[in-house]
Amino acid sequence: MNKLILIIFSFLLFLSPTIFAQSAIDSSGEKKVSLQTKDDVPYQKAFIIPLSEMIDGGLRSSLERRVAIAKESGTDLIVLEIDSFGGSLKPAFEISEYINNINFAKTVAFIPTKAISAGALIAIACNEIYMAPQSELGDCEPIVPSSEGGYKTVGEKIQTVLRTKFRKFAEKNGYPVLLAEAMVTKEIEVYFVITEDVPEGYYVSGRTLKELSEEELRKITSKELIIEEGKLLTMHANEAFKYQFAKQIVKDREELLGLLRVDQGKTTVLKTNWSEEMVRFLERIAPVLLGIGFVALWIEFKAPGFGLPGILGALCLATVFLSKYLVGLAEAPEIILFFLGIALLAVEILIIPGFGIAGIAGIVLVLIGVTLSFQDFTLPETPYDTELFTKNIFTILCSLLGSGITIIMLVKYMPGIPIFSHLILTAEVTTKDSFVISPQPKAKSDLTGKRGFTVTPLYPSGKIEVDDQTFDVVTRGEYVDRGHTVEIIEIQGNRIVVKPI
Numbered sequence: 126m127n128k129l130i131l132i133i134f135s136f137l138l139f140l141s142p143t144i145f146a147q148s149a150i151d152s153s154g155e156k157k158v159s160l161q162t163k164d165d166v167p168y169q170k171a172f173i174i175p176l177s178e179m180i181d182g183g184l185r186s187s188l189e190r191r192v193a194i195a196k197e198s199g200t201d202l203i204v205l206e207i208d209s210f211g212g213s214l215k216p217a218f219e220i221s222e223y224i225n226n227i228n229f230a231k232t233v234a235f236i237p238t239k240a241i242s243a244g245a246l247i248a249i250a251c252n253e254i255y256m257a258p259q260s261e262l263g264d265c266e267p268i269v270p271s272s273e274g275g276y277k278t279v280g281e282k283i284q285t286v287l288r289t290k291f292r293k294f295a296e297k298n299g300y301p302v303l304l305a306e307a308m309v310t311k312e313i314e315v316y317f318v319i320t321e322d323v324p325e326g327y328y329v330s331g332r333t334l335k336e337l338s339e340e341e342l343r344k345i346t347s348k349e350l351i352i353e354e355g356k357l358l359t360m361h362a363n364e365a366f367k368y369q370f371a372k373q374i375v376k377d378r379e380e381l382l383g384l385l386r387v388d389q390g391k392t393t394v395l396k397t398n399w400s401e402e403m404v405r406f407l408e409r410i411a412p413v414l415l416g417i418g419f420v421a422l423w424i425e426f427k428a429p430g431f432g433l434p435g436i437l438g439a440l441c442l443a444t445v446f447l448s449k450y451l452v453g454l455a456e457a458p459e460i461i462l463f464f465l466g467i468a469l470l471a472v473e474i475l476i477i478p479g480f481g482i483a484g485i486a487g488i489v490l491v492l493i494g495v496t497l498s499f500q501d502f503t504l505p506e507t508p509y510d511t512e513l514f515t516k517n518i519f520t521i522l523c524s525l526l527g528s529g530i531t532i533i534m535l536v537k538y539m540p541g542i543p544i545f546s547h548l549i550l551t552a553e554v555t556t557k558d559s560f561v562i563s564p565q566p567k568a569k570s571d572l573t574g575k576r577g578f579t580v581t582p583l584y585p586s587g588k589i590e591v592d593d594q595t596f597d598v599v600t601r602g603e604y605v606d607r608g609h610t611v612e613i614i615e616i617q618g619n620r621i622v623v624k625p626i
Contacts, residue, residue, distance in 0.1 A: 168231075171202040171387045173378065173394045176220075180212030180243040183405035184397075185220050186451070191395040196229055202387065204233045205251060206378070211242025214267055214283075215513060218290065221250040225294060235381050236260040241359070245308055246287075249294040249370075255381050256362040256371040263359030265291070265308045284310050300370050303328045304351065307358040314354040319347040407448035412524045415495065418442040419528040424535070426471065442467075449498045463494025476602060495521050572596075576612045576626065579605055589623060598623045 172195035176184060195203055205224065211217070224232055224247060234240070234251035238260050245265045248254050256262065267283050268276040278284075288306045295305035307313045314331030321344045331354060351368065352358045365371040375381045382392060397405075407414070421438030446460050469487030499517040577591030583605040589598050591613070598613070598621040605611060605625045615622040 168202040168385065168387050169391065170198060170200045171204060171382070171385070171392045172198070172200050173204045173206055173235075173392065175206040175208070175394070175396060176244075176247065177206075177208040179405070179409065180209055180217050180220065180247070181405055181408055182213070182216050183401055183408055183448075183451070184212075185216045185223070186404075187397045187401040188220055189223065190401075191397075192223075192227065194395060195393075198393070201230050202233065202385065203227065203230045204235055204378075204381070205247070206235045206237065207240040207244050207248050208236070208238050209241065209244035209247075210239060211244055211265075214243065214287070217243030217246050221246045221290060221294065224250040225297070233381075233385070235375075235378065236262060236362075237377070242266075246290060246294075249291055249298070249300060249305060252298050253372045254300075254365070254370055255373050255375050255384075256365055257376065258362050258374055260362050261359060262365050262370060263308045264357045266311065266357050267309070301328050301368060303330055304358055304368055304370070307352045309357075311355050311357050313352070315351045315358075317349045317351055318345050320344045321346060404448055404451045407444055411445045411448055411499075412520050414441045414445050415521070416524040416527045416531070418445065419525070420531045420535070422467065423528075423532055445495075446498055459494045459497035461494075462490050463498070466490030466492075466494060492521065572613045572621065573616055574613065576610055579607050579609050579611060582607050583611070583623070596621055600624065 172191075174188065174191050174195070176188065178184075192203065220243075231253070232251040234248040234254045236248060236254065236256045238257065240248040240260070240262050242265050245263055248262060254262070265287065267279045267287055288309045291305040291309055292302050294300070295302045303313065303315045307315050316329050316331065316334055317326055318329055318334070319326040320341075324346075326347070328351070334348075360368060360370065362371060362374045366374055373384060375384060379389075382389060418438045418441035421434045421441060425435035425438055442463070446463070450456065450460075466487045466489070469483045469490065473484035473487060496514075496517055499520065500513055505511040505514045572591065575591050577589045577596075579587060579589050580595060581587040583589075583598065583600050583603070585600040585602055585604070587598065587605075588595055589611055590596075597619075598611070600611075600623055603625055605623075610626040611623040612626055613621055614624050
């Protein structure tokens, strides 16, 4: 009987690696790979997904597409090759949560050179981290542009949210929680202590260490300062391995795959495609395109007909909204609001004299449309939303300021630029060329239908001469150059409307 029990026990022991490697089925019926998979069991299929450069909304969309491909192919290992100095906080939150929720495959972060700021958050969200010998990990302090120029650290309301993310991912994946939080907040001081009760040692904050009793302090046999207060934790590969973040230090991707016992023939690299890279690039230069679009539209309003400036302005603005739409920020309502505002400004400039309700409403709608297209919420609801809203307003105001300065420079220097010289009256008015404005006739029959020629450009207002008399007139929106023949088509009080012949 004892012999039979021994045989059964040996048989179960022999099957244990296979049992540990089996996949489980979660409540939704989806295949879920157990994290207890033995390292000596080769993975069936692996996908490598590079995440490089700026962490932004375009990268988030690209990651989701590539992970979906890996999932459909039945992979049980996803290697995220992270090489980034960071980026926007909201996409980093979304990407890290997305990775954290992957339960059909094991996630491994490989850092060939750097995973800084948002890149560090994404790496901590992975089940395991492997680093190249000279790579770096850490420094995830959230910053925003300051009004004085440069950047400033955001307040505690944002830091506590980010620390919570780091703490949650660290606890789940077995990384030191205090050190993970020290990547976010410089006020955290961390020691590694060995005590009589815990000879393997543990990490403790400086604040907790100060609160220990005399008896507990006497039990400490060794104490090492890991990160002092006032500094952010950033680790090179050896430190990350020592502090239990990096599981191993590997020379390159090939060594990593060999260590993970991945069949090279069953490994696929999923890169971003050209359209995703284009969207990411356009999203980064969106404020510049916005400024160029405003300047081009201003030139178009001042130019005759509809030409190259109008086409350029429309393309720039359309590109801004298209890039935001493709990364999930801009939607139809904000696009409609923006172009409705542009239309009201055009009406104010070209048709209605002076500047009134239409112009003010146009400016308001343009600002609302642009601001909403830079974010995926209407009104701030969280501390991060408030910071992002402030950042977006700052970015848009900078674009408008740049546009305003450009327009002023064009007004000042445009007459000397051949391509723009037709927009501004450049001839010098002398005493010989001067004229005397006679009272404008009150009767419509006196002038309606008469023809004359322009003595100044009309864009759309200016002066014409009819029967040796000079009158202030306005077109229906057309630009008319100096010396062109026009016909008076309507008189409303003192307002004379003409059309070019």
